[in-house]
Amino acid sequence: MKTKYTIEDMDRIADEIRSRISLYPQIGLILGSGLGPLSEAVEDPIIIPYHDLPGWPLSTVEGHAGELVIGKLEGQNVLVMNGRIHYYEGYEMSQVTLPIRVMQRLGIEIIVVTNAAGGVNQDFVPGNPMLITDHLNLLGMAGVNPLRGPNMDEFGTRFPDMSQAYDRELQELARNVARELGITLYEGIYVCLAGPTFETPADLRFLLGAGVDAVGMSTVPEVIVANHGGQRVLGISGITNSSNLYGEAETTHEEVIETGLVLAPKMMSLIRGVLRSLPSKADTYS
């Protein structure tokens, strides 16, 4: 399987998607573990299994379906990624972030990215969402950055700014929606670790000391590439478990999936509310 993609590779996938849809998607939604039910709310959905897309990496994890769902949600034209792939599955960063590049070639301007995360912040109660206000690029600090390699000038600059990786206006919209709907919305800093191991108590105490609020195994690579390509990003973590700073309890994937079921309706209301409050454009491909 390919691990380096040219613009032509990206356009081949974008063209395949375009050939099946009449809506012009403006917002891309990436669903994390257990959040698949969100895609069922899409109206008049066109469903494209990932295996229909040439070169699209396929997810191997339970809880991650593999399909694009394109349609209307709260008056917005959306493209939902139901299931994503992760670095720990053995994929390269270029593969993990290929979907973002394809979305950029499709003209998608806003990315809403969700994930399941462990709460490092000791005040967080599992089952509630967290607005990502910034991330700690720990993998990047260790040399694993999706933009490593020749710069693709078609998308963005060699040294992209990351001072506002998560769009401030979108953050404010999410806060307002949470307030209106009475949804508890934590805020904080997300860190992506490579996984697939969950953290040791020492890892967690280190992350807490570094100012991290939530830990997961995704999102940061996609957000970096989204920013490189000039997209605006809204990031929401679903806090599925609390961190055990002293090894008091185990963390399991089953727990993550189970709490995801409690989180899904809250995340859905939040995201629907944000979509509702964005100006909508009713463009179609001609």
Ligand code: HPA
């Ligand atoms: N750690 C890392 N990734 C996760 C966790 C966690 O505790 N919970 C859900 N995804």
